[in-house]
Amino acid sequence: MVLDSLGKSLRGVLQKIARGSAVDEALLSEVVRDIQRALLQADVNVQLTLELTQRVRRRATGEKPPAGASLRDFLIRIIYEEVRNILGKDRPFELKPRRILMAGLFGQGKTTTAGKLARYFQKKGVRVGLVAADMHRPAAVDQLEQLAKKVGCEFYANRAERRAEVIVGEALARFPPHLAVIVDTAGRSGIDRELVEELQRVKTALAPDEVLLVVDAAMGQAAGRSAEAFHKAVGLTGVILTKLDGSAKGGGALSAVSVSGAPILFIGTGEHLDELERFEPTRFVSRLLGMGDIQTLLERFEDLTNKEAAEHAAKAMMSGRFTLRDMRTQLDSLGQMGPFSKILSAFPMFGAGKVDDATLDATQRRLKRFRTILDSMTAEELDHPQVIKAERVHRIARGSGAHPQEVRALLKQYETTRKAAHGLVSNRRLRRQLEKQFGAGEAPAE
Numbered sequence: 001m002v003l004d005s006l007g008k009s010l011r012g013v014l015q016k017i018a019r020g021s022a023v024d025e026a027l028l029s030e031v032v033r034d035i036q037r038a039l040l041q042a043d044v045n046v047q048l049t050l051e052l053t054q055r056v057r058r059r060a061t062g063e064k065p066p067a068g069a070s071l072r073d074f075l076i077r078i079i080y081e082e083v084r085n086i087l088g089k090d091r092p093f094e095l096k097p098r099r100i101l102m103a104g105l106f107g108q109g110k111t112t113t114a115g116k117l118a119r120y121f122q123k124k125g126v127r128v129g130l131v132a133a134d135m136h137r138p139a140a141v142d143q144l145e146q147l148a149k150k151v152g153c154e155f156y157a158n159r160a161e162r163r164a165e166v167i168v169g170e171a172l173a174r175f176p177p178h179l180a181v182i183v184d185t186a187g188r189s190g191i192d193r194e195l196v197e198e199l200q201r202v203k204t205a206l207a208p209d210e211v212l213l214v215v216d217a218a219m220g221q222a223a224g225r226s227a228e229a230f231h232k233a234v235g236l237t238g239v240i241l242t243k244l245d246g247s248a249k250g251g252g253a254l255s256a257v258s259v260s261g262a263p264i265l266f267i268g269t270g271e272h273l274d275e276l277e278r279f280e281p282t283r284f285v286s287r288l289l290g291m292g293d294i295q296t297l298l299e300r301f302e303d304l305t306n307k308e309a310a311e312h313a314a315k316a317m318m319s320g321r322f323t324l325r326d327m328r329t330q331l332d333s334l335g336q337m338g339p340f341s342k343i344l345s346a347f348p349m350f351g352a353g354k355v356d357d358a359t360l361d362a363t364q365r366r367l368k369r370f371r372t373i374l375d376s377m378t379a380e381e382l383d384h385p386q387v388i389k390a391e392r393v394h395r396i397a398r399g400s401g402a403h404p405q406e407v408r409a410l411l412k413q414y415e416t417t418r419k420a421a422h423g424l425v426s427n428r429r430l431r432r433q434l435e436k437q438f439g440a441g442e443a444p445a446e
């Protein structure tokens with residue numbers, strides 16, 4: 001995978017947080033140092049690295065975790081967000097007939113990437129027309145023609161014409177309608193007036209929807225300066241970073257280009273036509289940090305903390321008016337977050353890495369049973385649990401196919417929660433209590 005060693009180091013940091021005995025100053029300092037080392041090794045700019053770790057530190061000590069989240073979770077989330085932020089925003093890329101101008105210096109992978117992009121469109125059912133408008137190197141025209149053959153798309157070249165903008169005009173007139181038109185242009189060894197003027201003429205002739213810069217990741221941080229210069233000169237809508245396979249400087253290129261203002265839309269990960277990947281910071285960072293589906297989980301996590309009902313339940317707890325109905329809401333919120341094991345692995349607050357499968361299963365089963373039992377209760381019982389005496393316990397047990405013992409266990413758990421809430425001294429204690437209640441793992445150290 002791209003940026004493997006950076007990913008490995010960052011995953012190590014997260015594990016340290018999940019496994020550390022306490023989230024305290026010592027751990028935070030260690031984590032900050034580890035992140036700095038990891039980013040610098042991946043060639044991320046020193047200033048950018050320092051700013052990132054300062055923000056992590058400031059947020060970890062200054063902000064309050066959302067209700068229901070432990071410090072551990074919160075710290076992981078902060079790191080995730082900050083790393084994602086230096087990689088820019090997710091930008092959609094539409095796969096429909098559109099006009100795309102490829103720009104870039106010599107040897108950066110422009111022609112190859114034009115072919116890869118053509119395949120990318122065609123695979124999604126959008127027909128492509130490739131235009132060879134690099135008239136500075138005759139070989140470039142042949143190269144693109146070969147690629148067009150492999151991809152099986154339309155191709156236009158005019159070897160007798162020197163003016164790129166004229167070729168573009170001809171191509172547009174000859175191509176059948178409803179193609180995605182991708183124009184390969186000439187590079188230079190540096191960004192100079194000649195290059196900029198040619199690009200501008202081609203831009204006028206093409207009226208492109210996208211102006212994409214192709215940059216070699218091996219340039220490291222210099223890729224950012226290149227992107228900035230091109231952006232100023234011709235106005236980029238996006239960047240494609242090539243040769244990320246095997247580049248130790250990928251982190252530098254990715255972060256530097258991102259701060260230049262033009263979003264990275266694709267990354268090239270090999271010489272082969274299929275080795276082009278869509279770049280979406282959120283997904284990329286999730287993969288890098290080994291968090292799989294964390295995006296979805298974070299969204300659900302947000303739902304959970306925002307949900308009116310959950311808030312109501314929390315408020316009810318604070319005021320001591322916590323009912324069985326509120327408990328049911330809490331169980332539902334947990335249930336909506338998806339498979340339990342998945343939640344556990346994404347949220348160390350539930351003790352990821354410590355809980356064995358048996359405990360996990362037991363907790364999950366117990367919560368499911370509780371949910372079923374609650375369904376057999378009347379509205380009166382849910383809202384006024386004190387009315388549940390022995391006779392009702394038996395009725396509820398029968399109705400839910402549970403043993404009366406289980407109903408009593410539920411009532412006991414409810415009672416503990418209510419008492420904990422009632423005698424609540426601080427949010428922190430509530431959190432600990434809840435984490436204990438809902439099973440796996442230990443309460444977070446603070």
Ligand code: GDP
Binds near residue numbers: 107109110245
């Ligand atoms: P151009 O001068 O900008 O058009 O660059 P080319 O498309 O001709 O590519 C220059 C060289 O880089 C070729 O040998 C390509 O095979 C190689 N190349 C392009 N993209 C990638 C990539 O993502 N990974 C690797 N490893 N090589 C690439």
Ligand code: MG
Binds near residue numbers: 110140
């Ligand atoms: Mg070329």
